Amino acid sequence: MLHWLNASLNRKIGSLFVVLLSFLFIVIIFSIYKLRLIDYEMKEVAEVDIPLNEVMEQAEMLQLKQHVFMEQFRRLGGFDQHSLDPKAQFSDRRAELVQLLNRATNVISENIDRHRVRFELIEHEELLDEINRFHQISDLFEKRLAVVLNESSLSEDKWREIETIAAQLDGSMNSILHQIESLSLEAARYTEKHEREFMFINGLLGVGAFVIGLLLTVYIIQIIRLRIMRIHYQVETIHQSLEKGSPIELNPSNAAGVKPQDELGELEQDLQKMVRRLSDEMVGRMEVERQLMMLATRDKLTGAYNRHKWDEQIKESLDLAQRGVEFSLIMLDIDHFKKINDEYGHQLGDKVLEYFVTSLNTCLRKSDLLFRMGGEEFAVLLPQQSLEKAEQVGERIRTHIETMEETHIPSFTVSLGISAYRAADDENSILARADKALYKSKLNGRNTVTLEIE
Known part of the structure; x- marks a missing residue:
């Protein structure tokens, strides 16, 4: 600008x-x-x-x-x-x-x-x-x-x-x-x-x-002032980028290889070279940080958030809920997943998990968060969703998994248990109610959606 x-x-x-x-x-x-x-x-x-x-x-x-x-x-x-x-x-x-x-x-x-x-x-x-x-x-x-x-x-x-x-x-x-x-x-x-x-x-x-x-004097002073402002802008951009940890915005006005006309031009060109080096280093560092963040918060196999990310996110959701922003929780478990591993092998079982996560994402909003809690068990946080709305989402997921037709993996179903935030809930209590509802779905023959037990 x-x-x-x-x-x-x-x-x-x-x-x-x-x-x-x-x-x-x-x-x-x-x-x-x-x-x-x-x-x-x-x-x-x-x-x-x-x-x-x-x-x-x-x-x-x-x-x-x-x-x-x-x-x-x-x-x-x-x-x-x-x-x-x-x-x-x-x-x-x-x-x-x-x-x-x-x-x-x-x-x-x-x-x-x-x-x-x-x-x-x-x-x-x-x-x-x-x-x-x-x-x-x-x-x-x-x-x-x-x-x-x-x-x-x-x-x-x-x-x-x-x-x-x-x-x-x-x-x-x-x-x-x-x-x-x-x-x-x-x-x-x-x-x-x-x-x-x-x-x-x-x-x-x-x-x-x-x-x-x-006019010549004013024009020359203005040109010098604008060039100094441009240099100052580059320095300020570097400072802000370093503070925010974002890539440095390069100034396209000084093309590489253009010979500077005076000392200010040389200073600006040297600054541009430094900015480019810093920008390249910051982009590389940010890419490394992104990959490290992926490793720290994502499940390597499925791409869903891992248990470490769950611990952070459930606390944040509980804090928001205490200020009036409700949320619901869906616990999911692939039915007879051990049997799939035993009959088709762990490699195909991994493909089932990958496909399951991909299918789940098509049924969720961008604001919904999917976590792999361990093995074939997953959790979905639904911000600003009541228990009734969460039940509709769960039924949509169950139907979608049940009716899918894929030739490269065996058919499977999923059981779901749903709970909603209550006053004085903590990360263990809301998860425990969803687990109980999931367990009830298993007892009721699997491939069902069960709401939390009162």
Whole structure:
């Protein structure tokens, strides 16, 4: 039972371990996939965000320079054109801005075409539209500035027109910078989100590794514990078998010839060898004891219990009867048995005795006990049987013996005397009453059943 329980627990723990390990393996594979996906997406975000931030920083510097120049040009009233050279300075700064914005346009367009923009696709497209609008306003500003610079002086209306276009240009640039800044903030939030996912997945992998290690530890401890329990069970089995004198139950789990894998396996195998030797010795000893018991309690010729066993059993039956468990006794004697021996010889007489005992056993219950009291005289103890029931059993025996037909032995009959337990009976008194009843059967012509004499 313990071996089956250990094997069952081992299978259940092993199955659970396989399921959990498979689940953790799936989690690890998914986590690795997720990490690679995050890394890939972060690279794509960086390919857009970093260049746009560089464009924003440089554009802010150019815009600041443009403001300083416009302020100087406004204070001079546009008359000192040779010292300021506004057309050349504006063209240079415009070329730098165009280069920066073209760089931003190329980065955004390329990533949109490759479907590598991971967030705010509409905002990226709006940024491209705003850059195009800036180019248009810049072209208009350059044309108007060229017209104004060809004149000898600036009127207030023309100056306001230039300032209006410059303000539109600044507004467009501010819008571009604002959109780039918004996209940078969104990229930062997107990056932060992925960083949290990255930390979570790393934590999940750490927990998974810890759980796997813990499960492996528990599994190994359980395996060792079960093996130690199996060894302990074998030792306990030996101890109990030695106390009871019963054969040792062998554990079939360790087949002979299987090489042990470790020290516990060697110990278990050595214990199994010792158990087998002890079991063989105990079986042999029990067989010897059984044979000795047969010789001590059984009649060698007929197999019925002998007089020594009778002395033990009648005392036990009397003890039970004193506690309310009644019993009856039948004394039997083969009629004219001496004549059978004289006419047919003792060898055939022995066969008659053997056949008689065999026939008696067919008429008795398993709980009934048959004894050979000596020669051709036998006794039957009938536990929990009244005198009337015992009479029925006796009549059945007598009829069976009388009507038997055997060719290898001569016919014979049997006389029976029956007594039942009475209060204050001992082993001699109940036997004496049955003997008297048997003697009366002999006097009445044999082949009869006689109840005890009152």
